[in-house]
């Protein structure tokens with residue numbers, strides 16, 4: 001079972017969002033000539049085979065009439081939220097778990113669970129949230145709101161923060177707005193534009209790979225950078241994805257300078273994949289969404305890499321206290337050894353080392 005959860009811890013915590021609805025003067029609900037319409041907004045986009053995510057809403061600005069409905073549709077393994085803050089600051093995605101819960105951290109219930117106004121009728125002045133959207137069990141595939149009041153309503157993804165923000169502009173019936181089909185065309189164009197740019201970003205990321213260096217004792221040190229971001233284009237990859245090493249060589253993984261997301265380097269060696277989130281039922285109220293402590297904490301730190309047991313970096317998060325890199329020495333093994341980022345494997349974040357024989361041919 002691939003895991004579809006991921007977290008950007010500090011992208012949220014360091015950002016204060018001022019989301020002030022701007023009301024249009026004197027607007028009152030009135031049906032448009034064609035009656036209420038439903039508009040689709042696409043949430044995220046992904047090419048997992050290439051490890052590319054677009055952290056955006058498509059279209060990012062949508063004009064509708066009072067009474068129309070917006071239908072958000074999840075479009076990536078990478079998780080997202082649709083969150084209207086209505087002037088509040090953004091709740092952190094990850095918060096400390098209660099003592100004794102079994103993990104130090106959990107998904108903030110305010111971010112993780114839906115907050116939907118009665119009948120989905122939204123006047124723009126309250127917190128509204130899709131909860132976590134994703135393709136894993138229990139995650140929302142869609143979210144709907146019907147807008148009842150003219151105004152401009154900003155929203156964000158709590159996972160990706162201000163980088164992934166958009167707005168709904170609600171007009172009274174006297175204003176002309178694009179049709180749902182026209183809005184879908186804008187969404188398509190915006191997505192195409194980012195996909196076009198992503199090819200250059202992939203080249204930039206590959207050009208940033210730090211070459212391996214030879215050590216005085218004849219071994220090599222290999223450098224791998226984790227992730228790469230430019231604006232809304234997020235590369236869920238290791239750079240380089242694969243390379244040849246020899247027993248005794250050292251491998252050092254570090255987050256790319258542009259990347260603000262946490263990652264892991266996790267060699268399962270045939271063990272079952274980790275679930276990132278452990279759902280812990282509560283006697284009263286919703287379950288706790290605990291971050292799996294086995295993912296958070298490193299295992300086999302400092303031991304040479306073999307095919308025996310799980311080697312895990314724990315969270316490497318450029319924006320949080322804690323380790324900023326992960327280093328392994330290649331042990332007495334040969335052949336291909338695969339590894340994943342637990343947070344982003346479903347989005348294509350994986351790599352491998354081909355271990356050649358000790359002697360140079």
Ligand SMILES: [Cu+2]
Nearest residue numbers: 263341344349
């Ligand atoms: Cu990752």
